[in-house]
Amino acid sequence: MKLTLKIWRQKNAQAKGKLVTYQLDDISPDMSFLEMLDVLNQKLIIEGDDPVAFDNDCREGICGMCSLYIGGRAHGHETETTVCQLHMRSFDDGQTVTIEPWRAKALPVIKDLVVDRGAFDRIIQAGGFVSTKTGAPQDANALPIPKQDADKAMDAAACIGCGACVASCKNASAMLFVSAKISQLALLPQGQPERDKRALAMVHQMDMEGFGNCTNEGECEAECPKAIKMTNIARLFREYYRATFTYEEQ
Amino acid sequence: MTVLDSKVPGGPLEKKWDQHKFDLKLVNPANKRKFSVIVVGTGLAGASAAASMAELGYNVLNFCFQDSPRRAHSIAAQGGINAAKNYPNDGDSIYRLFYDTVKGGDFRAREANVYRLAQVSNNIIDQCVAQGVPFAREYGGMLDNRSFGGAQVSRTFYARGQTGQQLLLGAYSALSRQVGEGNVKMYERREMLELAVINGKARGIVCRNLVSGDVESYTADAVVLATGGYGNVFYLSTNAMNSNVTAAWRAHKQGAFFANPCFTQIHPTCIPVSGDHQSKLTLMSESLRNDGRVWVPKKKGDTRPPEQIPESERYYYLEEKYPSFGNLVPRDVASRNGKIVCDEGLGVGSGQSVYLDFADAINRLGEDVVRARYGNLFDMYHHITDENPYKMPMKIFPAIHYTMGGLWVDYNLMSTIPGLFVLGEANFSDHGANRLGASALMQGLADGYFVLPYTIGGYFAGTELEDVDNNHSVLKDLENQSTEKTNKLLTINGKRTVDDIHRELGKLLWEDCGMARNEAGLKDAKEKIPKIREEFWQNVKVPGEAGEFNQELEKAGRVADFLEFGELMVTDALDRKESCGGHFREESQTEEGEALRDDENYAYAAAWEFQGVDKESTLHKEPLTFEHVKLTQRSYK
Numbered sequence: 001m002k003l004t005l006k007i008w009r010q011k012n013a014q015a016k017g018k019l020v021t022y023q024l025d026d027i028s029p030d031m032s033f034l035e036m037l038d039v040l041n042q043k044l045i046i047e048g049d050d051p052v053a054f055d056n057d058c059r060e061g062i063c064g065m066c067s068l069y070i071g072g073r074a075h076g077h078e079t080e081t082t083v084c085q086l087h088m089r090s091f092d093d094g095q096t097v098t099i100e101p102w103r104a105k106a107l108p109v110i111k112d113l114v115v116d117r118g119a120f121d122r123i124i125q126a127g128g129f130v131s132t133k134t135g136a137p138q139d140a141n142a143l144p145i146p147k148q149d150a151d152k153a154m155d156a157a158a159c160i161g162c163g164a165c166v167a168s169c170k171n172a173s174a175m176l177f178v179s180a181k182i183s184q185l186a187l188l189p190q191g192q193p194e195r196d197k198r199a200l201a202m203v204h205q206m207d208m209e210g211f212g213n214c215t216n217e218g219e220c221e222a223e224c225p226k227a228i229k230m231t232n233i234a235r236l237f238r239e240y241y242r243a244t245f246t247y248e249e250q
Numbered sequence: 251m252t253v254l255d256s257k258v259p260g261g262p263l264e265k266k267w268d269q270h271k272f273d274l275k276l277v278n279p280a281n282k283r284k285f286s287v288i289v290v291g292t293g294l295a296g297a298s299a300a301a302s303m304a305e306l307g308y309n310v311l312n313f314c315f316q317d318s319p320r321r322a323h324s325i326a327a328q329g330g331i332n333a334a335k336n337y338p339n340d341g342d343s344i345y346r347l348f349y350d351t352v353k354g355g356d357f358r359a360r361e362a363n364v365y366r367l368a369q370v371s372n373n374i375i376d377q378c379v380a381q382g383v384p385f386a387r388e389y390g391g392m393l394d395n396r397s398f399g400g401a402q403v404s405r406t407f408y409a410r411g412q413t414g415q416q417l418l419l420g421a422y423s424a425l426s427r428q429v430g431e432g433n434v435k436m437y438e439r440r441e442m443l444e445l446a447v448i449n450g451k452a453r454g455i456v457c458r459n460l461v462s463g464d465v466e467s468y469t470a471d472a473v474v475l476a477t478g479g480y481g482n483v484f485y486l487s488t489n490a491m492n493s494n495v496t497a498a499w500r501a502h503k504q505g506a507f508f509a510n511p512c513f514t515q516i517h518p519t520c521i522p523v524s525g526d527h528q529s530k531l532t533l534m535s536e537s538l539r540n541d542g543r544v545w546v547p548k549k550k551g552d553t554r555p556p557e558q559i560p561e562s563e564r565y566y567y568l569e570e571k572y573p574s575f576g577n578l579v580p581r582d583v584a585s586r587n588g589k590i591v592c593d594e595g596l597g598v599g600s601g602q603s604v605y606l607d608f609a610d611a612i613n614r615l616g617e618d619v620v621r622a623r624y625g626n627l628f629d630m631y632h633h634i635t636d637e638n639p640y641k642m643p644m645k646i647f648p649a650i651h652y653t654m655g656g657l658w659v660d661y662n663l664m665s666t667i668p669g670l671f672v673l674g675e676a677n678f679s680d681h682g683a684n685r686l687g688a689s690a691l692m693q694g695l696a697d698g699y700f701v702l703p704y705t706i707g708g709y710f711a712g713t714e715l716e717d718v719d720n721n722h723s724v725l726k727d728l729e730n731q732s733t734e735k736t737n738k739l740l741t742i743n744g745k746r747t748v749d750d751i752h753r754e755l756g757k758l759l760w761e762d763c764g765m766a767r768n769e770a771g772l773k774d775a776k777e778k779i780p781k782i783r784e785e786f787w788q789n790v791k792v793p794g795e796a797g798e799f800n801q802e803l804e805k806a807g808r809v810a811d812f813l814e815f816g817e818l819m820v821t822d823a824l825d826r827k828e829s830c831g832g833h834f835r836e837e838s839q840t841e842e843g844e845a846l847r848d849d850e851n852y853a854y855a856a857a858w859e860f861q862g863v864d865k866e867s868t869l870h871k872e873p874l875t876f877e878h879v880k881l882t883q884r885s886y887k
Contacts, residue, residue: 042749045747056491058321059532062412063325065321081633087636111799114799121319124426130423132381135377140375144390144392146387146389157384160415185382188384
């Protein structure tokens with residue numbers, strides 16, 4: 001396969017970036033998209049050019065490291081797929097493909113296609129946990145949890161924190177990400193004691209980081225590689241309103 | 251010569267750990283905040299250790315090379331985590347988990363460590379449930395269990411096919427809470443380059459800030475490495491792209507012994523290599539062998555599609571050779587048998603793969619049940635290969651997956667450098683020569699949540715520690731060395747890329763030090779590795795500059811260390827003339843082709859001391875004694 005690539009190149013956070021065009025021949029349809037970029041980078045290195053920086057690690061679709069905006073879509077055109085699981089067989093020979101980093105004020109570019117997602121960590125640090133200490137909690141089966149609740153919590157917990165929801169939202173909202181964690185813990189009995197405090201703290205941090213609001217358009221759900229549902233955002237709103245009425249700071 | 255003291259406490263096996271916890275000196279709560287600890291790595295072992303120590307009151311500095319601690323490669327573990335809860339009432343016990351692990355490791359692990367691991371396994375499940383980890387449950391609300399390779403009881407807890415992710419996010423949440431409270435200072439996108447040993451004790455690290463390129467030094471009262479395994483020495487493995495041996499290797503060069511580097515695990519169920527562009531291999535969870543049947547055509551060169559090959563012409567080699575364990579034999583046995591049938595010319599697809607067939611399971615249980623159990627794995631397979639495993643059997647082949655070897659540690663998880671502790675896959679202690687499925691998650695969390703927080707207190711309470719800061723001459727020297735090395739890498743300006751040379755090393759090791767090894771092949775590899783290393787330092791091309799985000803420079807540093815480490819792995823494989831677990835020496839096999847141990851001569855952990863690049867390492871032996879599990883030829887028939 002032959003491809004024309006238009007890739008966002010930006011030397012560092014301060015520098016001005018631009019799209020640069022590259023031609024690539026001899027692409028095998030069995031390659032993953034990232035392997036295709038590997039081929040490009042090997043070529044650039046040998047030719048004395050600077051290879052394209054992009055985040056990646058597990059290449060199994062679970063670490064959440066890879067984060068490319070391909071042809072105007074987060075993680076490319078396939079549904080429920082991370083870039084590392086996107087294969088070249090789903091592209092056409094001779095196609096022109098544009099590759100950009102996530103674009104959001106709260107996720108600034110570090111270099112080329114690499115962005116800083118520290119904001120996500122800070123939101124979790126604000127309240128995305130159950131305050132239990134390592135020690136000797138009760139026996140795991142002392143707390144029966146209905147299967148349907150456990151399954152729903154698992155659906156939300158599947159979030160890989162990649163940022164596709166933010167990148168695809170016109171408001172650069174992080175609500176799908178935040179609501180996934182709030183939902184997981186709100187659905188489980190372990191999460192109840194800190195339920196209100198958590199919702200308020202995480203939403204507050206989200207706002208502090210500069211993410212936008214939700215206007216219910218659903219690009220996030222459409223582009224989420226792990227099929228996290230917007231119903232979680234509805235739950236986030238319920239949790240947040242509930243907390244604003246009932247939570248009293250000690 | 252250093253005498254290896256495992257510090258295994260006396261007394262009966264069942265009481266050792268409790269007695270030891272009582273005997274360890276304590277640091278009183280008010281004094282804990284006077285101690286600081288560096289933890290390198292944020293996987294299951296690193297994150298759980300950092301969080302647990304911070305909860306106790308220690309000041310923790312935690313480092314990872316990823317952009318977030320949540321990305322560590324523990325996240326990719328699929329199948330599950332073992333514990334001796336015996337919820338299914340099928341005869342499990344702490345003793346049975348201990349027994350299975352020692353036997354599964356082919357009698358090359360330390361009994362006392364393994365027993366402790368089995369003991370704390372139950373606490374781990376309690377701990378994770380308390381954190382809100384959404385394990386799979388039955389309709390009654392109780393936790394569900396499944397069976398896994400190498401065991402005849404159902405002791406594996408799981409969260410769909412994403413158990414590692416959920417356990418890691420649990421540990422990450424505990425860590426995040428401590429970061430938020432200011433008890434852990436988190437350093438992301440930092441790669442450890444050197445360990446600082448000051449007056450004989452591990453007191454700091456030098457690392458590279460991967461965003462700015464700055465070389466930074468940090469000091470503490472102890473250093474904990476939880477930096478994972480070295481599977482990427484083979485270039486192609488199921489490890490994440492950036493997993494590496496650098497932190498462990500740098501510690502080794504400072505005096506930490508490296509134990510059993512030749513013990514590597516080849517996982518039987520991975521997606522086969524599709525071409526030269528391949529950057530990594532993808533594992534399909536071992537849990538698939540619960541319902542999938544492994545087979546090849548009986549006839550050589552049978553090119554019929556699988557559904558056209560009648561039952562009578564299929565060779566279900568695991569079921570036929572091992573009737574009592576069938577498709578659930580341990581990983582090393584399953585992998586080796588896969589290689590044997592492919593070597594005999596019975597392989598399918600490219601010739602380097604076998605079928606893993608779910609047709610029977612789908613007939614018996616229905617597609618919905620199979621989808622509920624393995625849906626995400628089937629989807630992943632479909633994505634990568636473009637073949638639908640609900641309609642036709644998967645093609646699988648073994649791949650490097652886990653490394654049992656690692657830095658030598660005593661019962662306290664301390665290496666041969668005082669104050670340097672090593673956890674999880676980075677140490678060597680619990681899995682012997684072969685790890686059972688669903689035991690890596692168990693060990694990582696056991697080390698981090700339940701072992702280190704106790705033993706590190708014993709170290710602090712019994713050790714004099716003078717003040718050091720990051721202007722110490724040892725750190726300054728190491729910083730200069732790192733800078734020099736970086737500059738050298740950037741100025742060679744040769745003709746080959748880092749990946750190109752890494753691939754050459756990996757191919758050599760896979761052929762000569764992979765699933766089967768023999769003296770001639772190992773000697774050949776030992777001769778060739780120094781030449782590849784020389785080629786690297788003469789002819790590699792690393793673009794860019796030191797003071798910027800430079801991923802090729804990161805890779806180059808890691809590969810430089812793999813090129814030294816690979817030689818030690820081969821040296822160890824040459825020394826161990828027996829077969830055991832994942833280490834199969836062709837010279838040492840039974841008439842049926844099973845691994846044949848030589849307990850008289852090799853019942854030891856081989857701990858290697860670094861003497862210099864291009865110099866022979868010195869071997870120290872820690873004799874292994876088996877008082878509880880009788881040494882037998884493993885049999886899964």
